[in-house]
Amino acid sequence: xxxxxxxxxxxxxxxxxxxxxxxxxxxxxxRDELGVPIVLVGRPDELGDVAGLPVIAASEVIAMDADPGxxxxxxxxxxxxxxxxxxxxxxxxxMVSAGNTGATMASALLRMKRLPGVxxxxxxxxxxxxxxxxxxxxxxxxxxxxxxxxxxxxxxxxGAVYARHRYGIDQPRVGLLSIGEExxxxxxxxxxxxxxxxxxxxxxxxxxTFVGNVEGRDIMSPDVDVVVTDGFTGNVVLKTLEGGMxxxxxxxxxxxxxxxxxxxxxxxxxxxxxxxxxxxxxDNTGGALLLGxxxxxxxxxxxxxxxxxxxxxxxxxxxxxxxxxxxxxxxxRPEPAE
Amino acid sequence: xxxxxxxxxxxxxxxxxxxxxxxxxxxxxxRDELGVPIVLVGRPDELGDVAGLPVIAASEVIAMDADPGxxxxxxxxxxxxxxxxxxxxxxxxxMVSAGNTGATMASALLRMKRLPGVxxxxxxxxxxxxxxxxxxxxxxxxxxxxxxxxxxxxxxxxGAVYARHRYGIDQPRVGLLSIGEExxxxxxxxxxxxxxxxxxxxxxxxxxTFVGNVEGRDIMSPDVDVVVTDGFTGNVVLKTLEGGMxxxxxxxxxxxxxxxxxxxxxxxxxxxxxxxxxxxxxDNTGGALLLGxxxxxxxxxxxxxxxxxxxxxxxxxxxxxxxxxxxxxxxxRPEPAE
Numbered sequence: 001x002x003x004x005x006x007x008x009x010x011x012x013x014x015x016x017x018x019x020x021x022x023x024x025x026x027x028x029x030x031r032d033e034l035g036v037p038i039v040l041v042g043r044p045d046e047l048g049d050v051a052g053l054p055v056i057a058a059s060e061v062i063a064m065d066a067d068p069g070x071x072x073x074x075x076x077x078x079x080x081x082x083x084x085x086x087x088x089x090x091x092x093x094x095m096v097s098a099g100n101t102g103a104t105m106a107s108a109l110l111r112m113k114r115l116p117g118v119x120x121x122x123x124x125x126x127x128x129x130x131x132x133x134x135x136x137x138x139x140x141x142x143x144x145x146x147x148x149x150x151x152x153x154x155x156x157x158x159g160a161v162y163a164r165h166r167y168g169i170d171q172p173r174v175g176l177l178s179i180g181e182e183x184x185x186x187x188x189x190x191x192x193x194x195x196x197x198x199x200x201x202x203x204x205x206x207x208x209t210f211v212g213n214v215e216g217r218d219i220m221s222p223d224v225d226v227v228v229t230d231g232f233t234g235n236v237v238l239k240t241l242e243g244g245m246x247x248x249x250x251x252x253x254x255x256x257x258x259x260x261x262x263x264x265x266x267x268x269x270x271x272x273x274x275x276x277x278x279x280x281x282x283d284n285t286g287g288a289l290l291l292g293x294x295x296x297x298x299x300x301x302x303x304x305x306x307x308x309x310x311x312x313x314x315x316x317x318x319x320x321x322x323x324x325x326x327x328x329x330x331x332x333r334p335e336p337a338e
Numbered sequence: 339x340x341x342x343x344x345x346x347x348x349x350x351x352x353x354x355x356x357x358x359x360x361x362x363x364x365x366x367x368x369r370d371e372l373g374v375p376i377v378l379v380g381r382p383d384e385l386g387d388v389a390g391l392p393v394i395a396a397s398e399v400i401a402m403d404a405d406p407g408x409x410x411x412x413x414x415x416x417x418x419x420x421x422x423x424x425x426x427x428x429x430x431x432x433m434v435s436a437g438n439t440g441a442t443m444a445s446a447l448l449r450m451k452r453l454p455g456v457x458x459x460x461x462x463x464x465x466x467x468x469x470x471x472x473x474x475x476x477x478x479x480x481x482x483x484x485x486x487x488x489x490x491x492x493x494x495x496x497g498a499v500y501a502r503h504r505y506g507i508d509q510p511r512v513g514l515l516s517i518g519e520e521x522x523x524x525x526x527x528x529x530x531x532x533x534x535x536x537x538x539x540x541x542x543x544x545x546x547t548f549v550g551n552v553e554g555r556d557i558m559s560p561d562v563d564v565v566v567t568d569g570f571t572g573n574v575v576l577k578t579l580e581g582g583m584x585x586x587x588x589x590x591x592x593x594x595x596x597x598x599x600x601x602x603x604x605x606x607x608x609x610x611x612x613x614x615x616x617x618x619x620x621d622n623t624g625g626a627l628l629l630g631x632x633x634x635x636x637x638x639x640x641x642x643x644x645x646x647x648x649x650x651x652x653x654x655x656x657x658x659x660x661x662x663x664x665x666x667x668x669x670x671r672p673e674p675a676e
Contacts, residue, residue, distance in 0.1 A: 130589030131589055145517060145523075178574075179480060215577045216576065216577030217578065217581030219581060221585065233574055236515060236553070236554045237578050241579075243557060244558050244583060246555070248614075250468065250469070251614045255611045264603075265603035265604070265606035266603070268603035269603045272597075273590065
């Protein structure tokens with residue numbers, strides 16, 4: 001698709017801790033730097049100078065801590081619901097929000113709907129692997145606190161398709177998160193899912209390959225491309241890593257600041273550490289993706305800066321051009337009864 | 339208890355990746371440096387020079403990757419089973435093993451038995467918090483892949499007693515690991531457990547206080563003292579942090595090694611980073627503790643060095659002197675029917 005014929009990316013201008021200022025700034029930069037058409041969604045009189053970007057007016061804003069289901073049901077003129085409708089109605093090719101994650105999911109699910117045959121959408125989050133070119137894809141990172149084995153098998157399929165299309169991995173290695181390598185280890189959910197994944201018929205259409213159970217320590221390693229788990233465990237893992245990395249980086253920076261000698265040494269080291277810092281910065285990952293819906297939905301970090309918005313738009317366009325939604329639809333074939 | 343009247347600590351000389359050499363070296367150091375009586379358990383002719391330490395002969399060794407339940411049932415003359423029997427029979431005050439974690443648990447459970455009223459033992463693992471004086475206690479870190487809400491309430495009680503006795507925290511703040519602060523967030527297990535913990539009657543005897551749901555990012559923070567979760571989630575969290583920290587430290591050391599200038603700067607920074615490195619080194623935490631049994635059982639990291647063994651013995655003696663087992667027994671009162 002050429003830039004001329006591309007539909008705009010719909011950006012929820014009201015969602016995120018730094019909305020609307022940083023979001024609007026990111027949207028303008030995305031248009032100017034990437035040449036991607038953008039449409040903002042939100043309250044026109046609160047957006048400031050939008051530098052000529054088109055705006056879909058939405059009078060309501062779903063707060064970051066609002067109840068997702070209730071908000072989406074009752075706030076039909078919210079920026080999130082209107083952004084999802086823009087994708088549904090063919091007015092945008094993808095949506096991006098740094099707002100309330102649950103409400104983003106609910107809006108996208110209710111307005112875009114699931115792809116035929118998809119049991120549940122899942123949040124796929126890239127986890128940076130220091131030293132590796134591509135991150136590990138973790139899913140479900142929080143959409144479904146409770147899962148069935150059959151859902152996890154679909155997550156494996158969707159994750160494999162995503163790793164192929166977004167990261168160009170020919171045959172993604174898919175691992176099942178557990179507490180030991182042996183198929184007999186783990187919760188009943190994991191044991192049943194292991195059997196289904198080991199059976200292998202899921203892999204053909206998705207291009208993935210099952211490498212067995214993996215453990216928490218494998219997530220940030222280059223030994224696995226896709227890690228499948230339920231949304232409770234996945235969300236705990238994601239936040240544990242965020243917290244752990246932040247605590248460690250803070251402690252290291254504290255040591256750098258011990259005295260004049262260490263500060264001078266830190267100045268020397270800083271350039272060498274920048275690539276690592278950039279790799280770990282959530283603003284650079286382009287956000288998580290909601291997989292399994294009939295349209296791309298990018299969920300950015302709540303604290304997203306303008307740079308995070310630019311990167312999210314970049315990912316959105318890449319996935320639209322690669323037709324990720326179509327590829328997932330062809331992989332998850334509808335069941336005969338449907 | 340004075341050193342003269344203290345029972346020895348039983349050390350499984352055959353357990354761990356570096357057994358028996360490092361384990362025996364650590365046992366000798368523990369006696370010499372801490373003045374603690376030690377009894378080794380294992381194959382006498384494989385232990386080398388034990389520097390006069392007494393040995394309980396055990397002819398069998400449970401491999402690191404052996405099936406725990408089966409091994410413990412069939413290998414009655416294994417070093418793990420004999421070490422647990424030494425505690426049961428009043429010949430040792432505590433056991434320490436760096437061997438097969440599942441088999442260590444099974445040996446301790448089958449030979450020492452649970453304290454009256456305890457539903458299930460739990461593994462309590464200290465998670466270092468950079469910048470804080472004491473770690474966060476995470477439990478269950480892997481003993482029970484499936485749990486009931488009532489078990490988790492007992493874990494909260496045992497964790498609070500442990501934090502008070504081991505870390506001297508007057509009123510430990512106990513959090514329930516979930517995927518959001520709201521009581522309505524999480525799995526059914528978490529929601530039911532939240533209600534029971536919020537009700538508060540559990541707290542009185544244990545001295546703890548419920549601070550509500552916590553998230554993964556809170557574990558390495560100084561905002562909570564005890565984090566309660568099921569053994570599947572806890573084990574995933576523990577290994578995720580281990581892997582994440584290792585990957586990050588490796589990447590940072592790689593940046594230090596970029597060129598002559600960064601190497602020189604690294605030499606300046608190294609002393610300032612040493613305390614952090616020491617805090618994160620699992621050899622220094624003294625290992626995890628199996629709580630809820632009628633005797634102390636310390637589970638050391640599989641890769642334990644002699645230093646790890648010394649620290650594990652130190653923890654064992656502290657907990658014996660503080661009568662942790664008695665304190666847990668008095669907290670978990672037997673149910674009337676028992």
